[in-house]
Amino acid sequence: MAQIDIVVGTVYGAAMLVAETLAAQLQQAGHECQIFDEAVLEDLDPSRFLLVITATTGQGDIPPNLQPFAAALADRAPYMKGWRYALIALGDSSYEHFCGAGRQLDGLLQELGARVLLPRLEIDATVDDEPEKVALAWLTGWENTL
Numbered sequence: 812m813a814q815i816d817i818v819v820g821t822v823y824g825a826a827m828l829v830a831e832t833l834a835a836q837l838q839q840a841g842h843e844c845q846i847f848d849e850a851v852l853e854d855l856d857p858s859r860f861l862l863v864i865t866a867t868t869g870q871g872d873i874p875p876n877l878q879p880f881a882a883a884l885a886d887r888a889p890y891m892k893g894w895r896y897a898l899i900a901l902g903d904s905s906y907e908h909f910c911g912a913g914r915q916l917d918g919l920l921q922e923l924g925a926r927v928l929l930p931r932l933e934i935d936a937t938v939d940d941e942p943e944k945v946a947l948a949w950l951t952g953w954e955n956t957l
């Protein structure tokens with residue numbers, strides 16, 4: 812069974828609801844999960860699977876609660892070889908920078924050498940008003956490979 816750190820970027824709570832829904836499913840399947848709503852890079856263990864779930868705010872911006880984590884990645888550019896991750900981006904396609912925060916973080920993690928397990932999931936609030944259900948269906952497709 813896998814050990815999973817879920818790092819959340821949220822303003823209004825939708826990304827946290829997605830995180831809680833997936834954590835419950837993963838725990839039920841026997842995985843060990845912890846959710847970080849104020850993630851600090853140093854607190855994360857590279858041997859654990861990293862699941863990033865982030866909304867976008869402002870104009871393609873990373874939510875404030877995830878900015879220190881993103882800044883640590885960008886400023887210190889740690890070598891992240893050996894890390895494995897997946898990422899869910901919540902956004903709204905009526906904004907110019909759709910899923911800007913998730914796309915930025917995904918790019919950053921890949922530049923740093925982390926290995927993405929499967930393509931980023933993007934959830935558009937104009938299409939899906941229950942992002943946790945979309946995320947759960949996505950998870951069901953690959954949770955057995957963890």
Ligand SMILES: Cc1cc2nc3c(=O)[nH]c(=O)nc-3n(C[C@H](O)[C@H](O)[C@H](O)COP(=O)(O)O)c2cc1C
Nearest residue numbers: 821822823824825826866867869871902903909910
């Ligand atoms: C003030 C504001 C700015 C936003 N800016 C963007 C944006 O630039 N790009 C995008 O894709 N979505 C944007 N969104 C949409 C949110 O990312 C989306 O509604 C998301 O589901 C919110 O998740 P949360 O409840 O976890 O904060 C914005 C929403 C608000 C309220």
